[in-house]
Amino acid sequence: MKNFFKKAFLALCIISIASCSDDDDTTFIPDAMTIADFVADNADYSSLLAALERTNLDVTLNGNGTFTVFAPNNAAFTEFLGGTPLEDVPVETLEQILLNHVLGTTQASTSLTTGYVKNLATESNSSTNISMYINTTNGVVINGEATVTTPDIMTDNGIIHAVDKVIPLPTMLTFVTADSNFSSLAGAATTSGFDTDFVAVLSGEDSNLTLLAPDNDAFTALGDISGLSTAALEQVLLNHVIAGTNISTSLTTSYNNTLATYGDTMDNLSIYINTDSGVSFNGISEVSEADIVASNGVIHKVNAVITLPTVVTFATADATFSNLVAALTRDDQLDENYVATLSTENGTSPAPFTVFAPTDDAFASLLTELGAASLADIAEATLTATLNLHVVAEANVREENLMTGTVTTLGGDITADATNATLTDANDRVSNIIVTNVQAANGVIHAIDKVILPEL
Numbered sequence: 001m002k003n004f005f006k007k008a009f010l011a012l013c014i015i016s017i018a019s020c021s022d023d024d025d026t027t028f029i030p031d032a033m034t035i036a037d038f039v040a041d042n043a044d045y046s047s048l049l050a051a052l053e054r055t056n057l058d059v060t061l062n063g064n065g066t067f068t069v070f071a072p073n074n075a076a077f078t079e080f081l082g083g084t085p086l087e088d089v090p091v092e093t094l095e096q097i098l099l100n101h102v103l104g105t106t107q108a109s110t111s112l113t114t115g116y117v118k119n120l121a122t123e124s125n126s127s128t129n130i131s132m133y134i135n136t137t138n139g140v141v142i143n144g145e146a147t148v149t150t151p152d153i154m155t156d157n158g159i160i161h162a163v164d165k166v167i168p169l170p171t172m173l174t175f176v177t178a179d180s181n182f183s184s185l186a187g188a189a190t191t192s193g194f195d196t197d198f199v200a201v202l203s204g205e206d207s208n209l210t211l212l213a214p215d216n217d218a219f220t221a222l223g224d225i226s227g228l229s230t231a232a233l234e235q236v237l238l239n240h241v242i243a244g245t246n247i248s249t250s251l252t253t254s255y256n257n258t259l260a261t262y263g264d265t266m267d268n269l270s271i272y273i274n275t276d277s278g279v280s281f282n283g284i285s286e287v288s289e290a291d292i293v294a295s296n297g298v299i300h301k302v303n304a305v306i307t308l309p310t311v312v313t314f315a316t317a318d319a320t321f322s323n324l325v326a327a328l329t330r331d332d333q334l335d336e337n338y339v340a341t342l343s344t345e346n347g348t349s350p351a352p353f354t355v356f357a358p359t360d361d362a363f364a365s366l367l368t369e370l371g372a373a374s375l376a377d378i379a380e381a382t383l384t385a386t387l388n389l390h391v392v393a394e395a396n397v398r399e400e401n402l403m404t405g406t407v408t409t410l411g412g413d414i415t416a417d418a419t420n421a422t423l424t425d426a427n428d429r430v431s432n433i434i435v436t437n438v439q440a441a442n443g444v445i446h447a448i449d450k451v452i453l454p455e456l
Contacts, residue, residue, distance in 0.1 A: 144178030283317030
């Protein structure tokens, strides 16, 4: 008889819940009632119960915890499955879909705000938890897909928010389209005429990519992009995509490659990542929100559009080349206008360039060798002649294309040894090529460990 009254009272509560509006007060379940108990005792959640039991998640949601569950009813499951029997969904897939509805903390509707949270599902290539985009502008909408219909059903191990749809595992496209802060990016990516199908790339199940996503303010700061050709805009967008899922904690100060390419080749452009203070790219764009994790990759929101880099971009972004930049911009070198010259767009003479870039250690060694206290002590003519020896004009010579023999630079001839990756100047001084193929849109940089000098 006691159990009968408990069940009857519970049924009355459920009927009351079904008739509540979004503005109703929090609903408390009587007695000791877990999330799993509530689902089991509610006939409108029989599909959810079957899914939980099939994945053993009913045990998890019956135990101790502080869960928030966005619970789809039977109609939501019927729509989602589209006639496919629940039993035909692989258990591993079903488990991740269900975990995509569960937060590891208790979040009442009043504590939810527009933005990203992590749920208990994990990205396919790692154990990193997947993100969920919550929009509270008009009610509560999850990932632009599911709307909360009945909030704040309290249980003794968490809280349930009833939703009207099953929430699929999000792709990068899900977040780009759901988050209004990415509307400019979404508009650019859906421009017609691209060779790349960006919708397919961002929604592909096995994409495994990192998207550096400029927000709307970044596009506004960039200015009018209507003058860009379709091909140029496509390359700019591809310059925001890196192969592999790169969580922020895995990023280090180093070079990587984007999906943009040099000219009409398949050689990918480089991107310089600096993690000394936050995360920045090519010295022009900083991560404003990291690790928006989708099922097929990760998004890092950035505050500036990452335009196609020149060789000057990398020289100025990479602190390893600070002495080279200081030499190129020394007052008595301004007439040479190195910065403007090395920024020349590819296809316009004297671009493209191959730059053999001495590191700061290389310049420090040079000063010792010359007995000079600083770069200021090197004569103007000597410095000009020295800098010219590090630039090859009208050639993009990558490591794999470097041949043993004479290399003609702006300052004269040097000798390359492709086998040993060395350069020899007129004084028989040997420079080792220590970093190769830093590919810009107008040329390529190879770092060297010794400054090339004119004949002394």
